[in-house]
Amino acid sequence: MKISRLMPMLNIHGRTIYDEEKEALYCNWTCSGFTAGVTGTYLKIRVTAESDQLPGMPGMPVPPADWPCVGAAKEDELIFRHECRSDDEWLTVWQSGSTETAEIRILKLSENARGKLGILEAETDGSFFPVHSSKPVLEIVGDSITCGFGNEASNNSLEFHTSEENGWEAYGPRAARELGYEFRMVCESGIMAVTPEHPLFPMHTMDDIYEYTDELYEKKHGREPQKWNFAEHPSDIVVINLGTNDSNPLRFYKDFGEIPGMEIWFRDRYKEFIRKVRKANGADTLIVCALGSMDYYLYHRILEAVDELIAETGDQKLCCFEFIPINVMFEGYGAMGHPSAKTHVRMGKELAYFLRSKVNQ
Numbered sequence: 001m002k003i004s005r006l007m008p009m010l011n012i013h014g015r016t017i018y019d020e021e022k023e024a025l026y027c028n029w030t031c032s033g034f035t036a037g038v039t040g041t042y043l044k045i046r047v048t049a050e051s052d053q054l055p056g057m058p059g060m061p062v063p064p065a066d067w068p069c070v071g072a073a074k075e076d077e078l079i080f081r082h083e084c085r086s087d088d089e090w091l092t093v094w095q096s097g098s099t100e101t102a103e104i105r106i107l108k109l110s111e112n113a114r115g116k117l118g119i120l121e122a123e124t125d126g127s128f129f130p131v132h133s134s135k136p137v138l139e140i141v142g143d144s145i146t147c148g149f150g151n152e153a154s155n156n157s158l159e160f161h162t163s164e165e166n167g168w169e170a171y172g173p174r175a176a177r178e179l180g181y182e183f184r185m186v187c188e189s190g191i192m193a194v195t196p197e198h199p200l201f202p203m204h205t206m207d208d209i210y211e212y213t214d215e216l217y218e219k220k221h222g223r224e225p226q227k228w229n230f231a232e233h234p235s236d237i238v239v240i241n242l243g244t245n246d247s248n249p250l251r252f253y254k255d256f257g258e259i260p261g262m263e264i265w266f267r268d269r270y271k272e273f274i275r276k277v278r279k280a281n282g283a284d285t286l287i288v289c290a291l292g293s294m295d296y297y298l299y300h301r302i303l304e305a306v307d308e309l310i311a312e313t314g315d316q317k318l319c320c321f322e323f324i325p326i327n328v329m330f331e332g333y334g335a336m337g338h339p340s341a342k343t344h345v346r347m348g349k350e351l352a353y354f355l356r357s358k359v360n361q
Contacts, residue, residue: 024118030167033107040126049084068115140172144189150335174348193242292323
């Protein structure tokens with residue numbers, strides 16, 4: 001069955017785009033996708049994949065193209081994963097020895113900037129039934145840490161592969177499952193919260209793309225980005241784990257005398273970004289400004305921005321949260337010094353504990 005016909009019966013997860021020209025539902029953000037209700041012995045999906053080619057560092061070879069990875073989960077357990085390298089491929093994502101009624105979640109395991117994933121069709125030997133959810137929603141906004149960058153790589157590997165990036169096991173989805181929340185993710189490796197005073201190189205920031213459904217996909221295909229409908233897709237909690245990459249322009253800046261001013265620049269623009277997030281989500285959403293577990297250079301500036309906002313607006317649904325740093329001795333590293341799967345387990349529990357204390361106040 002074409003995905004367009006099936007979509008009214010699906011529970012859609014995350015910010016997705018239906019591409020009319022390609023007749024595909026594009027699930028590009030980490031863990032975006034859908035849950036399908038199936039009565040039968042199998043579920044197959046037909047997918048189309050696009051690679052992304054990231055530029056190499058100056059003087060270094062151009063890295064290989066990245067391809068998207070798709071997964072399937074049943075009852076919160078990952079039961080299937082596959083790296084997609086074709087523009088037209090059928091995948092059997094679930095099978096049963098006898099006719100069974102099940103809810104199967106199809107999701108993209110890898111991140112948006114490193115390969116695009118479209119769902120064209122879904123097929124079963126039985127029938128589909130409608131799936132709905134009334135769970136509260138946790139939105140996690142972040143960078144490579146939130147994506148689960150290299151969380152399944154060997155200890156501190158210097159290479160990155162999308163097949164070793166498991167967003168389902170990243171801290172945000174783990175916290176959401178522990179709390180009984182649905183979740184959506186808006187995250188990209190390397191992204192900064194706001195444009196720095198002295199950029200190292202041109203790059204969009206979360207402040208630039210947060211209000212759009214999928215700016216990365218639309219710009220890749222030369223289209224004007226669509227605005228995300230926050231009113232139709234409300235979030236009960238928004239966790240923003242950004243600021244790690246914002247420290248890089250300061251670290252590499254040649255004039256130490258300007259760095260304090262650059263920190264103030266960050267604080268003031270981070271503050272305006274949080275205003276934008278508040279306006280988009282409304283007054284009832286809990287907004288958590290987090291940082292960790294890799295770098296804490298700018299956390300004091302985030303604290304200042306949030307304190308100022310609370311003082312100016314009286315916003316009592318705005319707070320900060322600091323993750324415990326990576327415990328290298330017991331947790332090791334993922335790829336390129338990023339949190340390992342063990343660190344994500346701990347971070348998920350940390351975040352769930354903190355959020356539980358906030359929502360139960």
